[in-house]
Amino acid sequence: MSQSTPDTNIDVASVVEDVNLRRIGHYTLIIFFLGFFLLPLVTGIMTALKTNEAIARTVPFMPPLGGGFTLANLEYAFSQLSHAFINSLLMAIPATIINVLLASMAAFGLTMVKWRGQLVILILFLIGIFVPYQAVLVPLARFWNNTFPLADMLSPLFAGIPLLQSYHADLVPLIITHVAYGIPICMILFRSYYQSLPNSLVEAAKIDGASITKIYRRIILPISKPMFGVVFIYQFTQIYNEFLFSFTLVSSASSPEAPVTLIIPAIGTSTSGIDFGIRMSAAFLAALPTIILYVAFAEQFAKGLETESG
């Protein structure tokens, strides 16, 4: 019954046998999808690095050769966007930080603390996720422009802060809007994480005499570090890439406080046609901060996803 003969000699036939149709099919599929996903990216990068003439004459995904190579597109796009980058980061970073902090606090309060009426609040949060952006645009614009013109109130204050200009005040309503809109989904992400934590941690801290705020600050906040990584990346990307709110609340693409997403649609277009080189350069430059963020937090991101599912 038992086979204990050791495989000392490698059988060539058995190796060849492994290369069957099924395997070939797998690899063909993999290569196909690799091309499918990578080709547009490669095309984009190559286009960004080509002169207009080269774009017109060469195959889109071929690298620029000889005289076809140029950095002028990138330089131009950067000069157009540099201002907007500052605006975008000035908006996205505080918005994300406030958003993630508040969401984690809300999740803590709704998961690990018992109080009356909890369920009603939780349902309100859930509803918040499903309110479509488009439905609130007009009331939102009216609110920030007429009912409560916060930007106008703050602009003299901002003029006094070094490194900031008075027009940066226009970003504050945008930040608040993003925070309000982002909390529900981030809260749910944190909540699922907190639910997986052992209840005894909070109970032990309670018996140790810690108050609710101390439990959050000293126990829960440090423990949720991996989750903060995940939610931060997610929410930063959301806010940085967001277009509709910026479009509604910022007067125009030419206004000084316009974030990146407002400028990109108009860049490289003129009456003489579309300059693809500039458009592609701008697109890659605009994507850079989120890519850097992903790379920087990749480990935390993976860890966070792990803990969430585990």
Add this chain to the structure above:
Amino acid sequence: MGSIQLDHLTKRFGETVAVEDVTLDIADSEFLVLVGPSGCGKSTTLRMLAGLETPTAGDLYIAGEHMNYRVPQNRDIAMVFQDYALYPHMTIHENVRFGLEEEAGYTDSEMDERVEEVAETLGIDDLLDRKPGELSGGQQQRVALGRAIVRDPEVFLMDEPLANLDAKLRAKMRTELQRLQADLDVTTVYVTHNQTEAMTMGDRIAVLNDGQLQQVGEPLELYHEPANQFVAGFIGEPMMNFLHGNRADAGFVGEHIEYPFDERLERAVDGVDDLVLGVRPEAVDVRRADESSAPNLGPHEFEMTVSVTETHGDQNILSLTHAAESVDHDVLRAVTDGMHIVKPGEPVTVAIDPETIHVFDGKTGKTICNRRIETARELTI
């Protein structure tokens, strides 16, 4: 002064009753073990003591003060959790110190001193800079204890603290916990489902089942004089043998055994028809069957066959079936001396002394009569 009183304490979660009308007095510096099967309400009782649950009805006093609605930190208690609940991101030093931070009257350096003092008592002083994740189960257990004793509380609450340790370490920690409790002289309420822990550690044991208190008493009292069939079955390892049957003229008639009563049992069972006989495996006397074809059996002796032998070294546990019946239905379990080796399948003669018989009411489970305890046993060789 860490005495505890539970006065008709009840806890309901919606429709389910977790703890029902439990009244219990725990003396200062006593080690009380709350024991029962899973879901019997022992943990809920402990959590009410800790202030993690609010009683639905009844009152709770610690050191004479009413505690029902007091927050945990004002109860002067410390609790050890089954999963230790160490804060994973803090070092052991910070973990132990955490509880001190809210105590009045400590300066920073005094806190550190106290932490080191406690760490030394528990032998974890060389682990203070590590994180809980780097520690073994036994070490984590010690840290959890350290966190509890650092504040010098009036009452220790322990929720199955040894359940996550391996058997060897558990036995070691059991002794250590007892010594620690004696040294600190702190009232301790210890929850476990393990009857060995209950028997070996407790000054007194409170047995809970289905949220109701079954019996409170010293370990040997519960062992020899159980108040009902549940306690009799729960306390003692291996479990007490139960024989179900009815009263008859001659005594007891069960499914497998007819057992004539002596005078003592006769008097006790008067008027009750539905009976359960209980006899501890240690009290079942087993000897090799007579070789003669017509064995000469006494009134309290039976012919049986050994079906399974479990050797423990110091003792053997025999499962016995009725000689005339199929092997897969055990009637009794018996504990014999370690050198008394009987092979499965061997016929044996089993004797049960009527002095050792417990009788329970088959309907209510209440004890009708417990075994007689010889105050001074005569040694006969």
